[in-house]
Amino acid sequence: VDLEPPVLLDFGSGTLHRLARLGGPLDRIGAVLVSHLHPDHYADLLGYLHSQLRLEEGRGPLRIYGPPGIAEAVDHLRASTPSLAELPFELRVTTVHREPFEVAGARVTPFEVVHSKRLTALGYRLAVGGRVLVYSGDSTVCPALERGCAGADGAILEATFPPGRAHPSHMDGAEACALAGRAGVRRLLLSHLSPAWGMADPAAACAGLFGGELRAAADLASFEL
Ligand SMILES: [Zn+2]
Numbered sequence: 334v335d336l337e338p339p340v341l342l343d344f345g346s347g348t349l350h351r352l353a354r355l356g357g358p359l360d361r362i363g364a365v366l367v368s369h370l371h372p373d374h375y376a377d378l379l380g381y382l383h384s385q386l387r388l389e390e391g392r393g394p395l396r397i398y399g400p401p402g403i404a405e406a407v408d409h410l411r412a413s414t415p416s417l418a419e420l421p422f423e424l425r426v427t428t429v430h431r432e433p434f435e436v437a438g439a440r441v442t443p444f445e446v447v448h449s450k451r452l453t454a455l456g457y458r459l460a461v462g463g464r465v466l467v468y469s470g471d472s473t474v475c476p477a478l479e480r481g482c483a484g485a486d487g488a489i490l491e492a493t494f495p496p497g498r499a500h501p502s503h504m505d506g507a508e509a510c511a512l513a514g515r516a517g518v519r520r521l522l523l524s525h526l527s528p529a530w531g532m533a534d535p536a537a538a539c540a541g542l543f544g545g546e547l548r549a550a551a552d553l554a555s556f557e558l
């Protein structure tokens with residue numbers, strides 16, 4: 334399933350560099366769904382906005398969706414960099430919480446997950462072309478995430494730690510696999526993998542913990558839904 338224009342799920346530190354390595358035109362990105370306001374999920378918006386200032390052809394509108402606080406966060410990023418005061422393209426920032434909305438032909442349903450006491454963290458359920466993809470953002474095991482994943486064709490779930498390393502604000506690989514299994518997810522991509530995994534291959538470490546197709550995210554890798 335292709336979304337047109339392309340949509341990013343979060344824009345954390347390192348993402349801009351990786352996107353540049355992919356070689357595609359960065360100005361095609363039409364929307365960013367921000368899960369929560371930790372820098373590993375939105376910090377590269379700053380560099381991205383700056384990269385979009387002097388395009389010969391200009392660019393279409395950019396839409397940013399995120400939890401309460403997203404508008405202030407984008408304002409702060411822009412205020413930190415004088416050249417971002419005026420943008421030569423349309424930027425629309427929309428605060429979302431639970432109400433579904435449409436982006437790039439997809440029906441997107443945000444849902445609030447349990448991650449940090451200090452901020453609202455969202456997961457996103459995207460329905461497009463008869464397929465459903467769910468992105469957890471950062472989350473612990475919680476009923477909202479399990480409901481959000483119900484029957485999904487694919488889920489990108491955070492698995493910050495290897496199995497057996499339960500944590501108050503993240504999942505480990507075993508928890509992500511079990512949650513996806515209970516929710517009836519068909520394909521599971523483990524993401525947000527921390528250095529605690531060491532050299533372990535998360536998909537191999539979690540083999541047998543999930544009944545569907547299980548893979549681990551890797552830089553520049555692509556996955557068909
Ligand atoms: Zn976080």
Ligand SMILES: [Zn+2]
Pocket residue numbers: 371373374471525
């Ligand atoms: Zn994170």
